[in-house]
Amino acid sequence: MADLYNVGKNLCRAILGPLYRVEVHGRENVPKEGAVLLCSNHISNLDPPIVGMMFPRPVAFMAKEELFSAPIIKHILPHLKAFPVKRGMSDRDALRKALAVLKEGEVLGLFPEGTRSKDGKLGKGMAGAGFFALRSNAVVVPCAVIGPYKPFGKLKVVYGKPLDMEKYRQEKVSAEEATAIIMNQIAELIKKYQ
Template sequence: MTFYGFAKKVVGMLLKPLFRIEIIGLEHFPKEGSVLLCSNHINNFDPPVVGITAPRPIAFMAKEELFKRPLLRFLLKKLNAFPVKRGMSDREAFRKALHLLKSGQVLGLFPEGTRSKTGKLGKGLAGAGFFALKTQAVVIPCAIVGTYRPFKKLKVIYGKPIEMEELRESKASAEKVTAVIMENISYLIKNHQ
């Protein structure tokens, strides 16, 4: 068993009963091939919660500051996470993300770029649209709905793949594609509150 698989099992045993996690829409998640997984971001627990509910390993972009602590850096790297500098164009992180998608893996993004302070869905950054346009990855919207209060139900909803063909053919902007992704996440949130 890989470290990722082991960590997923252990963390799942802790978090699934604690937050009474309900998983919806797993049938929409492709069993193989590259996937761009885009989720809302309401809590620091979001990456592990998405990680334990998704059927495949996910490589998350994580803020660079988290990699400054040696133990955390070791764990994050073992869990496929890689650093991104926030608030600027980080070419190395972009190259790494494109490589992951072009090699048939799952890239996890929180398009808002940071946690929502209010719990409401914020505006998405153009990066999500950029990766969707530059690769043939299947784009899966994901919504985390709930409060992260112990023993209150938390839902993780995987939506249907977003239809990308028309957007790619019409040479839509990265901003436009991100807006479409955010609309899909918003739809999942509204339909599962």
């Protein structure tokens, strides 16, 4: 499985890297081990491969359930560590899978907005990101994808400093409040690197 993940990652790098001239900032902010909740803004359908291929560790992304019905993609996604989530409702299987990824000390990738931004601006984050941040021992790595996605234009992927959520766990902040903290960090990265 790891081999297929690396093959997919290298293939994405070979095709998408030169096409969008991806520039990465903050790779040094990524913890080398331990559970990480990677939270990014969402401006394109290409965000998951772009964010994942540049991240130094394998990333398990939650992906909308519909993708797992697409003819070719449905066979590829599981090898890329993606797993389905039903949108618009509470999906207990997806919640359990996501928490298991973090419990195993791996990286869970999320787009807290829940859907792609139509205008490229950062939207409101949903409570899911805060839920996972508070219910696990993961640190949160905020991420900003700064476009636009124009062939041979420049695209930036920025990984921010990890957020230790332990203080917020002890203060018993709500999932919504935790998500707002995470979204604020993503907004700061966009502002700084745009």
